[in-house]
Amino acid sequence: MQEIVGESVARRLVAWGVDTVFGLPGDGINGLMEGFRRQREKLRFVLVHHEEAAAFMATGYAKATGRLGVCAATSGPGAIHLLNGLYDAKLDHVPVLAITGMQETSVLGSHYQQEVHTDLLYQDVAEAYNLMVTNPQQVPGVVDIAIRHALAKRTVAHLTLPNDVQVAAAGEDPYRHVSPGEPPMSSPIVSRPPLPAAQAELARAAEVLNAGRKVAMLVGVGARGARDEVLALAEALASPIVKTLPGKLVVPDDHPLTTGGIGLLGTKPSEELMEECDTLLMVGTSFPYGKYLPSPGQARVVQIDIDPSLIGLRLPVDAAVTADARLALQQLLPMLQARTDRSFLTRYQQARDVWRADMAALEDPDRDPIAPQYLMSCLDRAATSDAILTCDSGTIATWAARHWTIRGGREFYLSGNLATMAPGLPYAVAMQHAYPGRQVIAFVGDGGFAMLMAEFLTAVRHELPIKVIVNNNNSYGQILWEQIVLGYPEYAVRHRQPEADFAAWARACGGYGAKVTDPKALPGAIREALAHPGPALVDCDVNPNEPPMPGKVKYDQAKYFTEAFLRGQPHKAATLATVARDKINELRS
Numbered sequence: 001m002q003e004i005v006g007e008s009v010a011r012r013l014v015a016w017g018v019d020t021v022f023g024l025p026g027d028g029i030n031g032l033m034e035g036f037r038r039q040r041e042k043l044r045f046v047l048v049h050h051e052e053a054a055a056f057m058a059t060g061y062a063k064a065t066g067r068l069g070v071c072a073a074t075s076g077p078g079a080i081h082l083l084n085g086l087y088d089a090k091l092d093h094v095p096v097l098a099i100t101g102m103q104e105t106s107v108l109g110s111h112y113q114q115e116v117h118t119d120l121l122y123q124d125v126a127e128a129y130n131l132m133v134t135n136p137q138q139v140p141g142v143v144d145i146a147i148r149h150a151l152a153k154r155t156v157a158h159l160t161l162p163n164d165v166q167v168a169a170a171g172e173d174p175y176r177h178v179s180p181g182e183p184p185m186s187s188p189i190v191s192r193p194p195l196p197a198a199q200a201e202l203a204r205a206a207e208v209l210n211a212g213r214k215v216a217m218l219v220g221v222g223a224r225g226a227r228d229e230v231l232a233l234a235e236a237l238a239s240p241i242v243k244t245l246p247g248k249l250v251v252p253d254d255h256p257l258t259t260g261g262i263g264l265l266g267t268k269p270s271e272e273l274m275e276e277c278d279t280l281l282m283v284g285t286s287f288p289y290g291k292y293l294p295s296p297g298q299a300r301v302v303q304i305d306i307d308p309s310l311i312g313l314r315l316p317v318d319a320a321v322t323a324d325a326r327l328a329l330q331q332l333l334p335m336l337q338a339r340t341d342r343s344f345l346t347r348y349q350q351a352r353d354v355w356r357a358d359m360a361a362l363e364d365p366d367r368d369p370i371a372p373q374y375l376m377s378c379l380d381r382a383a384t385s386d387a388i389l390t391c392d393s394g395t396i397a398t399w400a401a402r403h404w405t406i407r408g409g410r411e412f413y414l415s416g417n418l419a420t421m422a423p424g425l426p427y428a429v430a431m432q433h434a435y436p437g438r439q440v441i442a443f444v445g446d447g448g449f450a451m452l453m454a455e456f457l458t459a460v461r462h463e464l465p466i467k468v469i470v471n472n473n474n475s476y477g478q479i480l481w482e483q484i485v486l487g488y489p490e491y492a493v494r495h496r497q498p499e500a501d502f503a504a505w506a507r508a509c510g511g512y513g514a515k516v517t518d519p520k521a522l523p524g525a526i527r528e529a530l531a532h533p534g535p536a537l538v539d540c541d542v543n544p545n546e547p548p549m550p551g552k553v554k555y556d557q558a559k560y561f562t563e564a565f566l567r568g569q570p571h572k573a574a575t576l577a578t579v580a581r582d583k584i585n586e587l588r589s
Contacts, residue, residue: 001038002169003170004031004035004168004169004170005133005139005161005166005167005169005170006031006033006034006035006036006161007035007038007039007170008035008136008140008143008170008171009035009099009139010035010036010038010039011039011140012139012143012144012188013043013070014039014042014043015188016188017067017068017188018043018067019043019044020045020070021036021043021044021045021046021070021072021099022046022048022055022057022070022071022072022430023047023051023054023071023072024047024048024051024054024072024074025047025074026073026074026078026101027075028078028079028100028101028102028163029072029073029074029161029166030167031161031163031165031166031167032072032099032101032161032166033045034167035166036072044433046433046458046462047458048429048455048458049452049458051071051081051082052082052083052084052085052422052426053085053425053426053429053452054071054072054073055071055081055082055083055086055088055089055096056084056422056423056427056430056452057071057085057426057433058098058430059085059089059427059430060390060426060430061431061433061434062096064413064427064430064431064434065434068096068097068147068150068151069089069094069096070098070099071096071097071099073100073101074100074101075100075101075103075115075116075118075163076114076115077116078100078101079100079101079116079121079122079160080116080121083121084418084420086098086122086158087418087420088420088423089155089156090125090126090155091416091418092221092246092416092417092418093154093155093307094155095150095153095155096150096155096156096157097150097156097158098122098159099158099159099160099161100118101160101161101163101166102117102119102132102160102161102163103115103163104162104163104164105162105164105165106164108162117132118132119132119160122158122160125156126155126158128153128155128157129146129149129150130157130158131158132159132161133160133161133162134162134165135165135175136168136172137171137172137173137183138183140186141183141185141186142159142184144184144188146158146159147188147190148190151190151192194324194326194327195306195323195327196323196324196327197304197328197331201319201320201323202321202328202335203335204318204319205319205321205332206332206336208300208302208319209237209279209281209332209336210337211300212278212279212300213278213344214276214278214279214344215239215278215280215281215344216239216240216273216277216279216299217230217233217234217237217239217241217242217280218243218244218262218280218283218285218287218293219241219242219243219244219247219250219251219284220243220244220246220282220283220286220287221244221250221416222247222283222284222285223247223284223285223325223326224247224250224284225326226283226284226325226326227250229326229329229330230250230283230329231251232333233329233332235257236336236338236339237281237336238339238341239257239281239345240258240270240273240344240345240348240349241255241257241258241259242259242260242261242262242270242274243261243262244262244285244287244416245261245263245397245401245414246416248261248401248404248406248412249406249410249411250284251406252407252408253405253406253407256349257345259273259348259352259355260352260355261402262274262287262292263287263292264289264398264548264550265397265398265401265402265548266292266401266551267402267551268351268355269355269551271292271551274293275294277298278298279299279301280294280299280302281301281304282301282302282304283305283325283329284304284325286305286310286311286313286314287314288314288417293315294315296316299315301315301316301317301318301319302317302318302319303319303321304321304323304325304328305321305322306324308320359403360377362374363377363403365519365520365522369543369544370517370522370541370542370543371519371542371546372396372471372542372546373402373403373546374519374522375471376400376402376403376404376443376471377403378522378526379404380403380404380405381523382526382527382530383410383439383441383530384438385407386408386439387410387438387439387440388412388413388428388431388439389410389413389441390412390424390431390441390443391404391412391424392415392423392443392445392448392449393414393419393420393423393448393478394445394476394477395445395471395473395546395548396445396448396471396477397414397478398548399471399548400412400414400443404443413427413431421445421447422444422448422449424442424444425448425453425455425466426455427442428441428468429455429458429459429464432466433462433464439467439530440465440466441466442466442468443469444468444470445472445473446470446471446473446474446499446500446502446539447475447477449470450500450502453502456506456509456511456535456537459535460509460511460535463534464535465532465533465535465536466535466536467529467532467535467536467538468506468537468538469529469537469538469540470537470540471542472500472502472539472541473541473542473544473546474495474497474499474500474541474544475494475495475544476493476494477544478548479493480493480494481547481548489570490570494544500539501515501539502515502537502539503515503538503539506536506537510534511534511535512529512532513537513539514529514536515539516538517540517541525538526538
C-alpha cells in the first residue's frame with residue numbers, strides 16, 4: 001500500500017519516541033487518522049470527548065513525563081477548541097505538538113465551510129514554530145523541525161495539514177521547481193544537555209549569598225529533579241525554603257527546612273519571611289506575584305534559571321545564573337560558607353509549626369456542612385506515598401496547597417500560569433496513561449468538573465483507574481471570594497438548587513460513584529474509591545461559605561471584606577459563623 005503523508009507524519013512521531021496522541025477525529029484530519037491507523041501497533045490514539053481535554057491531556061502528559069505531548073484535532077472548530085489547553089502548555093513551559101486539519105488547498109480563500117486559517121489563529125500560542133504544510137515533500141522534515149522546537153524551547157509547536165496534502169502520496173513532487181531549494185532533510189534528534197553555570201556567574205552568586213545574614217530560598221517547578229541539591233544548599237545557608245505552587249513537589253512538605261507555599265494560597269510564615277529576608281535565592285521560578293516578594297531594595301537577589309529571558313522579570317537581580325538548576329546548585333555548594341548562626345531559620349521553623357497546627361485544626365471531622373479542609377485531609381491520609389494529585393484552579397487549589405502533603409514520591413500538578421479551570425480531570429487521564437502502576441487522583445471543583453465531565457467516560461472506556469474527588473460547593477468559589485475582597489457583594493457565582501449529583505454520572509458511565517453529605521461517611525467513601533480497581537468518583541458536598549483566607553490578612557483585605565458585607569453580601573451570617581468557627585479551632589490547636 002502506498003504511503004500517504006498522514007502515515008509519514010505518524011511514522012515520524014514514532015521515530016521520535018512518541019507513543020500516545022490525544023485527540024478527536026473529524027473530516028478535516030481523515031488522512032491523518034488513516035496514518036495513525038496504519039501505525040496503531042506503535043502509536044496509541046486516545047479518543048477523547050472534547051478537543052480542549054485533548055490539549056490538556058497532552059500538556060499534563062508533558063508535565064508529568066518531561067516528554068513531548070501530542071494532540072490532534074480537525075479543522076475549524078476542533079482546532080479552535082485546542083487553544084485553552086495549548087496556552088496552558090505555553091505558559092507553563094512544557095513541550096507540546098498540536099496537529100490540526102485544514103480545508104483542501106483548492107478551496108482556501110473561497111469562504112468554504114469551516115475555513116479557519118489555523119496557522120494565523122495559532123500565531124501567538126505556537127510562536128516558536130507554526131506552519132501550514134503545502135507540499136508533501138516538506139514531510140517528514142518539518143515534523144522534525146516542529147518537534148525539535150517544542151523540546152528545545154519547552155513550548156507549543158503547531159502543524160496544520162490541508163486535507164488534500166494529508167492523503168497525497170508521501171514524497172510526491174507536484175510542482176515544477178524554479179529555485180535551488182531542496183525539501184528539508186532531517187533526523188529525529190535533539191540535543192539539549194543540562195547546562196552548567198559559568199564560573200563568573202557562580203562566583204558572583206556565592207559572593208551575594210555569603211554576605212547575606214537572613215537568606216531565603218524560593219524554589220519553583222524548574223528545580224524539579226534537584227531536591228537533594230536544594231536541601232543541601234538550604235542546610236548550608238541555614239535558609240528556609242519557600243515553594244511556589246507549581247513547585248510544591250520539589251521539597252517534601254514535612255521537611256524541617258521548608259515553610260511551605262507563597263502567595264495568596266501560601267503560608268503566613270512564608271509571607272513574613274519574604275518581608276524580612278535580606279537575601280533571596282530564586283531557583284527555577286519567575287514567580288509572577290511581585291507583591292509577595294521582597295520590596296525592591298530590601299533584599300539582594302540571586303536567580304538561577306535555564307531560560308535567561310526569565311531572569312530579572314520581577315525583581316532587580318544582583319547575580320544572574322543561567323543554568324540547569326541541579327548542576328548550578330551542585331557547582332555553587334562548595335563555594336558557600338556554612339552558617340553557624342541559625343537563629344533566622346529557627347524562628348521561622350517555629351512559626352511554621354504554629355501554622356501547621358492551625359491548618360490541622362481546620363481539618364475538623366465534626367463540622368457540618370463538611371469543611372473542605374477535612375475533605376482534603378482525608379484524601380491526604382488515605383493516598384499512597386507515590387500518588388500523583390492533579391488539581392483544578394479555584395478554592396480547591398488553596399485546600400490542596402495547604403492540606404495535600406508532598407512526601408515520598410508524591411507529585412502535584414495544576415495549571416500554573418494560565419490558572420485555567422478544568423484541567424484536573426484530563427491531566428489525570430493522561431498521567432494514568434503515562435504511569436499505569438501509580439495512583440492518580442484528580443481533586444476538582446464542581447465548576448471545573450462540569451466543564452469537562454465527559455472525560456470521566458473517557459477514563460472508563462480506556463479502563464484507566466483514575467480517582468476523582470469533587471469538592472462540591474455549588475458555586476464558583478474563588479470568584480465569589482475575589483468579588484468580596486474587592487469590596488463588592490457576590491453576584492452570579494452560585495448555582496441555583498438543586499445541587500448536582502456527580503456520583504450518579506460516574507455510575508452511569510460504568511465507574512464507582514459515591515455522594516457524601518455526612519462527614520462521618522467521608523473517610524470510608526474515600527478509602528473505597530481509592531481501593532476500587534477502576535475509575536472512581538467521590539462527590540462531596542462541602543461548606544459553600546468557607547473562605548480561602550490568605551496566610552496573612554492585610555488591612556486592605558479586611559477593609560474590603562467588611563465593605564462587601566455592609567453593601568449587602570448574601571449568606572453573611574453563615575460566612576461569619578464559618579470564619580468564627582475556624583478561628584476558634586485555630587485557638588484550640
